[in-house]
Amino acid sequence: FVFQVYCLSSATNSELLSRHKRVWIIDSFEIEEGHPGPFPYELGKVSVDREYRIYFELHGQGVDEEPMGVISIDEHSGMLNVHKAVDYEKWHTLELRFEARKIDTSIDTRLGIQISIKDINDNPPRFERDLYEINVPQESTQGSNLLKVHATDIDKSETLNSTFHYEIKSVSPNVRDTELLIDESGYISFKGCLNYEVAEKFTVVVEAKDHGEVVKLSSSTTVVIHVGNGNNHLPVISGQTGTGKVKELVTGVSPLRLHVTDKDTPHTSGWRARYTIHGDEGENFNILTDSETNDGILTVVEPLNFKNGAQRELLISVENEALYYSCEVKERTPSGLWKVDTIKGHDPSGETVVQFHQRENITIVVDTNDPPEFNVTLKEVTVMENVPVGTWVDKVTAVDPDSSYSKEFVYKVGNDPAGWVMVDPLTGNITMIKTPDRESPYVVNGTYTILVYAVDKGIPPMTGTATLHIHVWDQNDNVPQLTVDSLDVCVSDAPTTINFEAFDPDEAPYGGPFTFELLGNVEGKWKLNPDYGYAAGLVKEPGVYPGQHMIHLKISDMQGAFHVYNLSVTACGCTVTPNCQIRQNSEIKLGPYALCIIISSLLLLLFLLLMALSISTKREFITIEPEDCSVGILLQSNTEAPGDNCEVTV
Numbered sequence: 001f002v003f004q005v006y007c008l009s010s011a012t013n014s015e016l017l018s019r020h021k022r023v024w025i026i027d028s029f030e031i032e033e034g035h036p037g038p039f040p041y042e043l044g045k046v047s048v049d050r051e052y053r054i055y056f057e058l059h060g061q062g063v064d065e066e067p068m069g070v071i072s073i074d075e076h077s078g079m080l081n082v083h084k085a086v087d088y089e090k091w092h093t094l095e096l097r098f099e100a101r102k103i104d105t106s107i108d109t110r111l112g113i114q115i116s117i118k119d120i121n122d123n124p125p126r127f128e129r130d131l132y133e134i135n136v137p138q139e140s141t142q143g144s145n146l147l148k149v150h151a152t153d154i155d156k157s158e159t160l161n162s163t164f165h166y167e168i169k170s171v172s173p174n175v176r177d178t179e180l181l182i183d184e185s186g187y188i189s190f191k192g193c194l195n196y197e198v199a200e201k202f203t204v205v206v207e208a209k210d211h212g213e214v215v216k217l218s219s220s221t222t223v224v225i226h227v228g229n230g231n232n233h234l235p236v237i238s239g240q241t242g243t244g245k246v247k248e249l250v251t252g253v254s255p256l257r258l259h260v261t262d263k264d265t266p267h268t269s270g271w272r273a274r275y276t277i278h279g280d281e282g283e284n285f286n287i288l289t290d291s292e293t294n295d296g297i298l299t300v301v302e303p304l305n306f307k308n309g310a311q312r313e314l315l316i317s318v319e320n321e322a323l324y325y326s327c328e329v330k331e332r333t334p335s336g337l338w339k340v341d342t343i344k345g346h347d348p349s350g351e352t353v354v355q356f357h358q359r360e361n362i363t364i365v366v367d368t369n370d371p372p373e374f375n376v377t378l379k380e381v382t383v384m385e386n387v388p389v390g391t392w393v394d395k396v397t398a399v400d401p402d403s404s405y406s407k408e409f410v411y412k413v414g415n416d417p418a419g420w421v422m423v424d425p426l427t428g429n430i431t432m433i434k435t436p437d438r439e440s441p442y443v444v445n446g447t448y449t450i451l452v453y454a455v456d457k458g459i460p461p462m463t464g465t466a467t468l469h470i471h472v473w474d475q476n477d478n479v480p481q482l483t484v485d486s487l488d489v490c491v492s493d494a495p496t497t498i499n500f501e502a503f504d505p506d507e508a509p510y511g512g513p514f515t516f517e518l519l520g521n522v523e524g525k526w527k528l529n530p531d532y533g534y535a536a537g538l539v540k541e542p543g544v545y546p547g548q549h550m551i552h553l554k555i556s557d558m559q560g561a562f563h564v565y566n567l568s569v570t571a572c573g574c575t576v577t578p579n580c581q582i583r584q585n586s587e588i589k590l591g592p593y594a595l596c597i598i599i600s601s602l603l604l605l606l607f608l609l610l611m612a613l614s615i616s617t618k619r620e621f622i623t624i625e626p627e628d629c630s631v632g633i634l635l636q637s638n639t640e641a642p643g644d645n646c647e648v649t650v
Ligand SMILES: *[C@@H]1O[C@H](CO)[C@@H](O)[C@H](O)[C@H]1NC(C)=O
Pocket: 118, 119, 120, 121, 122, 156, 159, 160, 161, 212, 213, 214, 215
């Protein structure tokens, strides 16, 4: 406690002033702040050298001004007493007024007193904050300032009691490759490498400690350093799935998926893969990343053409969204920063990027379009003859082996000679659009054959074929038919038989053998022999005269289905012409000149006939009965066809 006395308002005469200077000797005292007591204690004595009695009075800070009641003065002895402790950090000095009075209370001397309070080291340096937190990227370089802590000590400045330093007391976790430092200004930095995978965060306790000679005071704060997650691992191509095949002229399909593994934290930019295609001159492909699996999905965006090559060679590289970073401590030097090797991924557009890429050669095969295939290529179905239009026949099924063309094909009728069916383009359902007739010329052996196509939408379209055998179930929808519509018969006295045939397009049991029957009154004129079978014989009896005859012939099949034919039979003399038909035709067609020749010829023939008759009569008389010309002179035929007549021997 330094006790200083200044002349503030001395006596008006200069003599007194000079005396004061001589009398007042400045003493040095030391009084510490925060004195432990006991109180009061004597600080020192103010002695004013006078022959007469004087009284002392004290006013000002520490007495009747804040901080009150610290100091008092003994009015007789001038002894200063301290009654309580004073805090330096509140009051560096106390200013007081000291008065000495005579007996008559007039002021003898009025002086000012300034009491300085001496600091002790009672305050530690204090940090601005109890907790500092910061995020730093793991790519931060060693030695760079990460953050600054700040503390202040309110003890008397520029003394050791307020001078302090920072110190790292603890780091958790304690990592071999990272050492944290703090400099005298409070900047925190590190040596070595930061690695998120080794330490996501560091908790650092920093202490500030002053340099007090008697006591050293300190306080601490906590610094939390969060290390950013980065790309510590390259994506590695682990395989591929997919056919690797693309149909030509198809887009939107994905022939291939690339799989990668990446040891970085999933769904961070250090994990997410980014794929690049190299060597895709036609820009036919695109590759996207599956955000869930990180797979690379190769997709065809421009159609491929087989003409331009059967396959495409592509190189696909993969990298992460975040640049790759690695840091390795090579040597822990005793002073300064350590020796470390760091690798940072380069700009992806740069050349040097290649070494950070995983690359994979892939081959995409361009496939031509395959036709749809029927699962059954030959089908046999049976259809009743004469079923109505719209009857369902069958259903065909095809699949397209080109998955990309799946369902992209239609069914069509390929070959359907009689135009019987139609096929549903989408379902393959086949229905009749005509009434089937087993007797159609297109039905062979009761089977009608059609082709069904499945045509896809490729360019050019490809076609699959199935054959359908439609077996037409017979019905008795036909009556027996005659092979001739007229007959010739020779007029003679003896009975003559002409054979004729019938047929039925229906198969057994709807066809022959047939039953023949003559209708009407034919007694003595015509009869049938035989009248059952595929052929019948018409027997002319003597009551028939030359000329046109109409007979009503009923022919029935096995099931009794029948038809009555009006059969025209020409009876004529067979001596002149072998065939009635020819004679009739000749008569009709020849002109008058020819007719004249014919008439004269006939006259000649008649003459010859008469001659022949006279000859034969003679012979006949000897050997043969005149009725039976067929036995001796005329040849008899049992297998008559039109014009098969008796011959004349000349
Ligand atoms: C500092 O404080 C101590 C007590 O803690 C005291 O003894 C010393 O005198 C002070 N030093 C200064 C320069 O004020």
